[in-house]
Amino acid sequence: MNNDREARWLEAWYGGKRWVYWLLPLEGLFRGISFIRRFFIRQYCQKKIPVPVIVVGNLSVGGTGKTPVIIALVQYLQSRGHKVGVISRGYGSRAPEYPYVITAASSAEQAGDEPLSIWRATGCAVCIDANRVAAAHTLVQSGCTLLLSDDGMQHYRLGRDIEIAVLDAARGMGNGHCLPVGPLREAPGRLKSVDFVIANQTQLDGEVDIATGAYHMRLQPRHWFRVKTLERLPLDTLVPGTRVHAVAGIGNPQRFFDTLARLNLAPQPHIYPDHHQFTAANFAFKAPLPVVMTSKDAVKCQPFASPNWLALEVDAVIDKKFWPALDAALKHLEDSSTSAPSGPVL
Structure with missing residues (x-):
């Protein structure tokens, strides 16, 4: 679909x-x-x-x-x-x-x-x-x-x-x-x-x-990690107000975007079908903004990820x-x- x-x-x-x-x-x-x-x-x-x-x-x-x-x-x-x-x-x-x-x-x-x-x-x-x-x-x-x-x-x-x-x-x-x-x-x-x-x-x-x-x-943000290296980073790595390319290939992407907004970020949404098989071409964005995604999407993007791409790890509370x-x-x-x-x- x-x-x-x-x-x-x-x-x-x-x-x-x-x-x-x-x-x-x-x-x-x-x-x-x-x-x-x-x-x-x-x-x-x-x-x-x-x-x-x-x-x-x-x-x-x-x-x-x-x-x-x-x-x-x-x-x-x-x-x-x-x-x-x-x-x-x-x-x-x-x-x-x-x-x-x-x-x-x-x-x-x-x-x-x-x-x-x-x-x-x-x-x-x-x-x-x-x-x-x-x-x-x-x-x-x-x-x-x-x-x-x-x-x-x-x-x-x-x-x-x-x-x-x-x-x-x-x-x-x-x-x-x-x-x-x-x-x-x-x-x-x-x-x-x-x-x-x-x-x-x-x-x-x-x-x-x-x-x-x-x-x-509820889903509680735990930390960021670099998509390429899996290095963990604190939640304040991105300062409040930062505009980001928010990429989501999950069942309810709006929940991810809402979470980013609660972290005081300004997401520019990029929505793909659930389980989408990402390629590098999906990230050819014109605006040079940081790229963030879910941990589920990160596992598919690791082979071609740029060093500064981040993924958000969440806990189910x-x-x-x-x-x-x-x-x-x-x-x-x-x-x-x-x-x-x-x-x-x-």
Whole structure:
């Protein structure tokens, strides 16, 4: 989907355009096929993994902040003694083979932007395969004791013990309709069946939203780093008021531009589709301004980056009440596994 077409659909879904309702018959077909597919796969094709599996995903098309949430989860679970592995489809990756486990020699072209970003931030095992079940078994065989599946809510072949849905609080669920009338992959009622909902918003008030049961989260800038060398730099490296070329190939670029504005910078936006494969030609700007981007985009630009290009690293700051709730859910899984009667190995 090119920039113009993608922008038109997003504007329709989130801007209340009425022409999309001519597509209601197609939405009915989409919902019916999705329901039958989900029922059939869960009933007959779902594969149970011998370690706990946490799926982190969303209902809507586009970015909601899943990658920072995955990173925060991995770091927390590592601090609790778990050997964590991450499963990813690796959208846009061109690995030499699948399943593919990321190493220090992996490039963004081989691994994909989001998986490589997760690996660099956490050092945990990350395995890429469109067949998430195969990726899960690869990670278990490597010694992982707990798995996170990135963007796997609709991949029902992979058994899961905990589901976490991430929502963009600003966009919500658009017009509340499924594709193609709205941005949803599944009906809004699907949220009632997940274990946790995390709402990505600008401000964090530390309270649980009683209406939705969502835990609030915000993205907090941590530091800059040079795209070319990964050298870390403080947030005040760019003085307030600096005009910058702000490059974003993510699901919700406006959130990145808003973050730059809160850092008192003056971004000149350059928007590309999510997972865009950047080339040096994309940076042939006329005005000689500093170039900044997200850490997700940086992994793809490192091979041809100029020494002064900067990327912003952010942390997902999640409501502090979420973590004890997650611990309790994992403890319940552990207790259930311990008390379950043993049976023949199939």
